[in-house]
Amino acid sequence: MEKREKSGMRVRRVAAAGLAGCLLAVMCPPLNVSASETITKENFDYVRYADDYQDLKEAFGYDAEALYNHYLTCGISEQRAAYSVVSSDEFDYVRYADDYKDLKEAFGYDAKALYNHYLNNGRAEGRKAYRNDGSAIGSQAGTDNTSTAAKTEQTGKKVLTPQEQKLVDEGWEWNSNWGMWVR
Numbered sequence: 001m002e003k004r005e006k007s008g009m010r011v012r013r014v015a016a017a018g019l020a021g022c023l024l025a026v027m028c029p030p031l032n033v034s035a036s037e038t039i040t041k042e043n044f045d046y047v048r049y050a051d052d053y054q055d056l057k058e059a060f061g062y063d064a065e066a067l068y069n070h071y072l073t074c075g076i077s078e079q080r081a082a083y084s085v086v087s088s089d090e091f092d093y094v095r096y097a098d099d100y101k102d103l104k105e106a107f108g109y110d111a112k113a114l115y116n117h118y119l120n121n122g123r124a125e126g127r128k129a130y131r132n133d134g135s136a137i138g139s140q141a142g143t144d145n146t147s148t149a150a151k152t153e154q155t156g157k158k159v160l161t162p163q164e165q166k167l168v169d170e171g172w173e174w175n176s177n178w179g180m181w182v183r
Contacts, residue, residue, distance in 0.1 A: 043084040047123040
């Protein structure tokens with residue numbers, strides 16, 4: 001009898017997982033190829049994606065692969081913004097060093113070390129960086145570089161990203177049980 005009960009529980013778990021997969025397939029429309037052409041697995045700024053969306057950060061942390069998979073399967077259709085990481089050739093390492101005294105003391109003007117610091121630590125620490133042409137990396141016109149997670153922490157209130165606010169304005173609600181936006 002006990003063996004039969006365990007088997008029944010296993011069947012229910014498999015059925016629930018299958019149902020969840022079906023719901024995801026219905027709730028997340030097919031990949032919009034044109035929107036993803038500039039974002040690849042190699043250049044995807046997973047740190048900013050996690051920082052911009054607290055729900056994803058709570059679910060995946062800074063797991064680059066999981067965040068990229070979310071972006072492809074649901075993020076694009078949910079109109080979540082994603083950014084590419086600047087290449088080392090575009091990175092203004094002199095300004096990065098000059099902007100942060102601790103980095104200048106640690107690395108001087110070592111372009112490779114400063115670029116690696118930005119990729120591996122600076123983005124997650126919220127440090128601003130710039131391209132050689134003077135444009136800020138990862139910023140949108142009319143917005144600042146402060147993540148919504150940081151704004152939420154500062155104000156004590158949930159701060160929505162522009163994309164999240166747009167979804168709310170269109171009648172969408174965040175379902176924390178499913179981990180997705182629903183109508």
